[in-house]
Each structure stands twice: as C-alpha cells, then as structure tokens.
Amino acid sequence: xxxxxxxxxxxxxxxxxxxxxxxxxxxxxxxxxxxxxxxxxxxxxxxxxxxxxxxxxxxxxxxxxxxxxxxxxxxxxxxxxxxxxxxxxxxxxxxxxxxxxxxxxxxxxxxxxxxxxxxxxxxxxxxxxxxxxxxxxxxxxxxxxxxxxxxxxxxxxxxxxxx
Amino acid sequence: xxxxxxxxxxxxxxxxxxxxxxxxxxxxxxxxxxxxxxxxxxxxxxxxxxxxxxxxxxxxxxxxxxxxxxxxxxxxxxxxxxxxxxxxxxxxxxxxxxxxxxxxxxxxxxxxxxxxxxxxxxxxxxxxxxxxxxxxxxxxxxxxxxxxxxxxxxxxxxxxxxxxxxxxxxxxxxxxxxxxxxxxxxxxxxxxxxxxxxxxxxxxxxxxxxxxxxxxxxxxxxxxxxxxxxxxxxxxxxxxxxxxxxxxxxxxxxxxxxxxxxxxxxxxxxxxxxxxxxxxxxxxxxxxxxxxxxxxxxxxxxxxxxxxxxxxxxxxxxxxxxxxxxxxxxxxxxxxxxxxxxxxxxxxxxxxxxxxxxxxxxxxxxxxxxxxxxxxxxxxxxxxxxxxxxxxxxxxxxxxxxxxxxxxxxxxxxxxxxxxxxxxxxxxxxxxxxxxxxxxxxxxxxxxxxxxxxxxxxxxxxxxxxxxxxxxxxxxxx
Numbered sequence: 001x002x003x004x005x006x007x008x009x010x011x012x013x014x015x016x017x018x019x020x021x022x023x024x025x026x027x028x029x030x031x032x033x034x035x036x037x038x039x040x041x042x043x044x045x046x047x048x049x050x051x052x053x054x055x056x057x058x059x060x061x062x063x064x065x066x067x068x069x070x071x072x073x074x075x076x077x078x079x080x081x082x083x084x085x086x087x088x089x090x091x092x093x094x095x096x097x098x099x100x101x102x103x104x105x106x107x108x109x110x111x112x113x114x115x116x117x118x119x120x121x122x123x124x125x126x127x128x129x130x131x132x133x134x135x136x137x138x139x140x141x142x143x144x145x146x147x148x149x150x151x152x153x154x155x156x157x158x159x160x161x162x163x
Numbered sequence: 164x165x166x167x168x169x170x171x172x173x174x175x176x177x178x179x180x181x182x183x184x185x186x187x188x189x190x191x192x193x194x195x196x197x198x199x200x201x202x203x204x205x206x207x208x209x210x211x212x213x214x215x216x217x218x219x220x221x222x223x224x225x226x227x228x229x230x231x232x233x234x235x236x237x238x239x240x241x242x243x244x245x246x247x248x249x250x251x252x253x254x255x256x257x258x259x260x261x262x263x264x265x266x267x268x269x270x271x272x273x274x275x276x277x278x279x280x281x282x283x284x285x286x287x288x289x290x291x292x293x294x295x296x297x298x299x300x301x302x303x304x305x306x307x308x309x310x311x312x313x314x315x316x317x318x319x320x321x322x323x324x325x326x327x328x329x330x331x332x333x334x335x336x337x338x339x340x341x342x343x344x345x346x347x348x349x350x351x352x353x354x355x356x357x358x359x360x361x362x363x364x365x366x367x368x369x370x371x372x373x374x375x376x377x378x379x380x381x382x383x384x385x386x387x388x389x390x391x392x393x394x395x396x397x398x399x400x401x402x403x404x405x406x407x408x409x410x411x412x413x414x415x416x417x418x419x420x421x422x423x424x425x426x427x428x429x430x431x432x433x434x435x436x437x438x439x440x441x442x443x444x445x446x447x448x449x450x451x452x453x454x455x456x457x458x459x460x461x462x463x464x465x466x467x468x469x470x471x472x473x474x475x476x477x478x479x480x481x482x483x484x485x486x487x488x489x490x491x492x493x494x495x496x497x498x499x500x501x502x503x504x505x506x507x508x509x510x511x512x513x514x515x516x517x518x519x520x521x522x523x524x525x526x527x528x529x530x531x532x533x534x535x536x537x538x539x540x541x542x543x544x545x546x547x548x549x550x551x552x553x554x555x556x557x558x559x560x561x562x563x564x565x566x567x568x569x570x571x572x573x574x575x576x577x578x579x580x581x582x583x584x585x586x587x588x589x590x591x592x593x594x595x596x597x598x599x600x601x602x603x604x605x606x607x608x609x610x611x612x613x614x615x616x617x618x619x620x621x622x623x624x625x626x627x628x629x630x631x632x633x634x635x636x637x638x639x640x641x
Binding site: 037039040042044045064066069070071072073074075076077078079080081082083099100103104105106107108109111113114115116118119120121122123125127128133134135136138158159160162163 | 228229230231312313316317319320321323329330331333334335337338339340341342343344345346347442443444445446447448449450451452465466468470471473531532533535561562563566567577600601602603604605606607609610
C-alpha cells in the first residue's frame with residue numbers, strides 16, 4: 001500500500017468520512033422520524049357533534065349514539081366513527097359515556113333491565129352512572145362533554161380514552 | 164441444450180464464484196448423530212418462507228385503506244382465485260411459525276445449546292421470537308374486521324399503561340387520537356416492511372452465527388462446556404467425526420420442512436382462514452375481541468390478575484420475561500449441557516409449558532366473560548310451581564343474572580353456579596346478596612322493584628339438589 005498519505009491525513013479523512021456519513025443519515029433520518037412521530041405533535045382537535053334532537057330521547061333511558069370523529073380523513077370509511085352511551089336523566093340532564101371499558105378499552109354493553117354496563121372482554125361491570133360495580137376496571141367510565149343547543153344534543157368529540 | 168446450460172452456468176460461476184461460496188457452506192462438517200431434534204430451526208425458516216411468499220401474493224390484492232381493507236379481504240376470501248387457500252396458508256403458516264419458534268427454543272434450552280460460544284445465537288433468537296409475535300399481532304389486526312379494530316384499541320390501552328410515555332405510545336399505535344384512517348396504513352407498513360426487514364436481518368445474523376460456531380453437538384454428561392477448551396475440542400471433534408451438512412444432516416431438515424409446508428397447505432384447504440367478523444365500525448358494540456390462539460393464554464393472564472397489580476404486570480411481565488431470556492446465556496454460559504444433569508432446566512420448562520397450557524385452556528373458555536348469548540331458562544329447568552317462581556326465572560334472564568351465573572348448564576361462568584344455591588343460602592342471605600352485591604357482583608338495590616326481588620328470591624329458593632326440587636317448589640317461597 002502506498003504511503004502517499006500521512007497517518008494524520010488518513011485519520012483526518014476517515015473522520016471527515018464518518019462525520020459526513022452521519023450528516024447524510026441525519027438528512028434522511030430526521031424527516032422520516034418526524035413524519036412517523038407526527039401523531040405526537042398534532043394538537044387535539046375537538047368538535048361539537050349533534051347526535052339527535054332532544055325530542056328523540058326518552059327520559060330515564062340510556063341509548064347508543066353515533067358521531068363522526070373530529071379529525072377523520074376521507075379514506076377512514078366506517079372507522080372514522082365513534083359510539084357513545086347517552087343517558088337522559090329523569091331530571092332532564094344528559095350524560096354521555098365513552099363505550100370503552102376503563103380496563104382495556106373493549107366496548108361495554110348497556111343491559112337496559114339490569115341497568116348495568118357489561119364488558120365482554122374481562123367481565124367489568126358499571127352502574128348506570130358509570131361507576132364501577134364489579135370486575136377489573138380501575139375507574140368509572142369516561143364521560144364526554146355534552147350540551148343542548150337549539151333543541152339538539154351535542155357531544156364534544158374526544159380522543160379515545162387511554163386509562 | 165444441456166451443453167448450452169452447462170456453458171451458461173460456467174460463465175455465471177466464473178463471474179460470481181457461486182460454487183466456491185455456496186459449495187463449502189453446504190458441505191461444511193457438522194457433528195454426527197444430531198437426529199430429528201435439530202430440525203425445528205430450519206422448519207421455522209420454512210414456515211417463514213411460506214409467510215413471505217403468501218404474504219407478497221396477498222399484498223397484491225389487499226387494500227391497506229381503513230375504509231376498504233375489509234372489503235378487499237372479503238373479495239380475496241370469497242371471490243379471488245385461490246384467495247381462500249392463500250389466506251388460510253398465511254394464517255396456518257403464522258401458527259406454524261409461532262409453534263415452531265417455541266419448540267426450537269425449548270429444544271435449544273433443554274440441550275444447553277445457548278452456552279459458549281453460541282450465546283449471541285440465543286440472543287438473536289429471542290429477538291426473532293419477539294418479532295414473530297409482533298408479526299402475529301399486527302397480522303391479526305390487518306384482518307381489519309371488528310375484532311381487528313378492537314384489538315388495536317386494546318393494544319393501545321395496554322401500551323398506555325407504560326409509565327410516563329404510555330399515552331404517547333398509545334397515540335403512535337393508533338396513528339392519532341382515535342382509531343381511524345391513519346391506523347391501518349401504519350400497521351400495514353409495520354407488518355410488511357418494518358418487521359419483515361428486521362426479521363430478514365436477524366435471520367441472516369442467526370444463520371451466519373450458526374455457520375461461524377457450528378451447530379451444537381449432541382449433549383453428553385461427560386462433556387461439560389469449558390470456554391477455555393471448547394473451541395479446540397469442537398474443531399477436533401469435527402475433524403475426527405464430522406459429516407457433511409449436505410446431505411447427511413440436511414435431508415432431515417428437508418423432510419420435516421416439507422412436512423410442515425404440507426400440513427399448512429392441508430389445514431388451509433381443510434379448515435380455511437379465520438372468518439371475518441362484522442365490518443370495522445367502532446360503533447357496533449356487539450364486539451367480542453379475542454386475540455388469535457397463540458396469545459389467548461396472555462389474554463387469560465390479563466383477565467385473572469389481582470386488581471391493582473395490572474399496571475405493573477401488563478408492561479412489567481413481558482419486559483421481565485424478555486430480559487430473563489436475553490441474559491440467560493450470559494449468566495449460564497458454561498458447564499453441563501445434558502438435560503439429565505440439569506434438573507432445574509427441565510423443571511422450568513415443565514412449569515412454563517404447563518402454565519401456558521392451563522392458561523390457554525382458560526383463555527378458550529374465558530369463564531370471566533359474561534355470556535351474552537344465553538337463552539331464557541327452559542320450563543323443564545325452571546319447574547315453576549307458581550307464577551311468582553316463573554316470574555323470578557324470567558327476571559333471572561332479563562336482569563342479566565344469567566350472563567354471569569349458570570343454572571343446570573344454562574348461563575355464564577363469571578360468578579358461582581346457582582344450580583343448587585338454595586342448599587347453601589336462605590332467603591335473607593339471597594336477598595342481601597342481590598341487593599348489595601359482592602366483590603365481583605354489582606348491587607341490584609336500585610334496579611329491582613321489591614316484588615321483582617321477591618320473585619327472584621322465590622325462584623332461587625327452588626334451586627336444590629336434584630330430587631328435592633319438586634318438594635321445595637311445593638313448599639313455596641316467602
């Protein structure tokens with residue numbers, strides 16, 4: 001091997017090459033990582049969605065309501081929708097519960113006669129006010145903000161509750 | 164023609180040195196008499212190849228759009244030529260891969276093959292096990308039916324339990340704040356690009372290390388591993404007794420590998436792929452999310468944890484298991500390899516396999532899940548001697564008691580069987596239990612009218628051992 005380059009020169013060139021390689025990797029890697037991590041930097045979009053006229057609901061009943069997510073894209077199809085349990089209290093107040101069990105997120109079902117929410121996954125049970133009645137759930141059902149405007153019940157869309 | 168092919172090969176070989184590279188690899192000496200215990204690693208590779216080829220084929224028709232994936236998969240299953248078979252092969256190929264990875268790992272552990280100098284082989288193998296499970300899970304989600312959507316949410320909830328960064332992880336998994344358009348595309352990219360690329364890299368490293376260190380010889384109690392002398396002894400042993408890998412040892416790999424492929428194709432044809440459930444609409448709440456069979460045992464673990472310990476176990480248990488597996492060869496890298504001299508190794512495999520099997524059976528039965536499909540108790544079970552008892556039996560069904568309690572085989576298994584409850588509880592005890600509930604039972608004080616409560620108790624008081632039912636019914640209820 002020729003000695004045309006001095007050892008110091010070789011060391012310098014090696015360092016420059018490694019350094020430039022890192023720069024190149026960063027030039028590719030930073031935009032890619034940023035693109036992949038984008039969901040972390042998105043601000044929470046929340047919108048009021050009408051779920052029906054007040055007259056459509058009966059006092060004392062809990063029914064499932066459906067609405068479109070706030071940040072849904074065109075190709076989301078049916079996955080861009082969310083369901084919630086809406087309770088119309090005899091005193092005229094509305095309460096909206098997330099359908100996600102606070103244990104591991106499975107969809108709870110309303111048993112109208114027993115007045116209980118039951119989870120199909122691990123058997124969590126909640127009372128009609130969303131408090132835990134039995135099973136593994138660590139906390140009550142998460143509630144959505146709800147309001148009545150112009151005779152319509154509106155829910156504020158929210159991120160999937162991670163509990 | 165033969166001459167032309169021969170010439171073409173020689174031209175190719177002169178420029179690539181293919182025969183000089185591949186020949187020695189195929190004919191490298193391996194220890195003699197390794198037998199059928201050493202075929203599971205190559206069989207796992209065969210299963211992986213099934214996945215690569217069937218996966219590429221499926222990807223030509225699958226649409227990785229949250230709104231259309233379900234329909235495209237339905238089309239593949241019901242309309243596409245050989246689509247049904249191909250989906251079945253991909254499903255049973257995945258099952259075979261998980262099963263074979265497990266068996267290969269148990270064999271490697273029992274024969275102490277992870278000891279010096281093959282520690283890194285084991286570590287790479289553990290990483291491959293993790294990647295295989297990730298492939299299984301992401302693949303299940305790509306079915307993108309209702310089960311797929313809810314499995315994603317359950318996964319996000321579990322990721323959310325990780326301390327500090329949990330909520331961020333959950334959001335990354337869903338690709339946003341809810342399951343939606345971004346979710347499926349991400350899982351598709353993980354399943355077909357990210358994880359397979361890592362698997363290819365790790366398999367190359369795994370095989371490279373196998374060639375570098377040679378496959379482990381059959382363990383003998385008289386030959387404990389001593390890192391100082393093992394290499395020289397192994398080289399010497401190969402020199403004296405070694406046989407060429409091809410075909411002396413490889414024929415068994417081929418026979419068993421083709422057997423695995425044949426089983427996968429047969430099961431795909433005979434049983435077919437898992438049925439798609441309802442469309443991925445998160446507002447359809449009649450969902451029953453379950454993992455595929457190879458993760459059912461973990462589903463059972465999550466169901467039976469003491470409340471309160473979950474935050475630690477959901478994240479901590481898999482992490483701890485992973486760390487234990489990774490450091491195993493670093494801690495125990497010398498000494499005996501023979502299973503006959505390593506009772507603790509054998510015992511731990513027996514315990515782990517038994518535990519997983521028991522949990523798996525539990526997962527199949529899922530006694531902790533309410534039974535929503537129960538039907539009203541038939542008249543021959545109720546034996547109603549009065550209108551009140553008949554009303555009680557009706558309430559037992561409509562008020563959800565039957566979701567969790569069974570009577571004469573009808574109903575769920577979440578709570579105690581009530582077939583003979585009258586033999587162990589009196590009126591007052593039954594009333595108090597129904598009104599106040601118990602540790603795992605809701606209180607019904609606010610949802611039952613007094614007359615309904617009386618009917619329910621009257622009905623339950625007729626639940627005696629067989630033969631006594633009639634007389635108890637005749638004596639009446641409170």
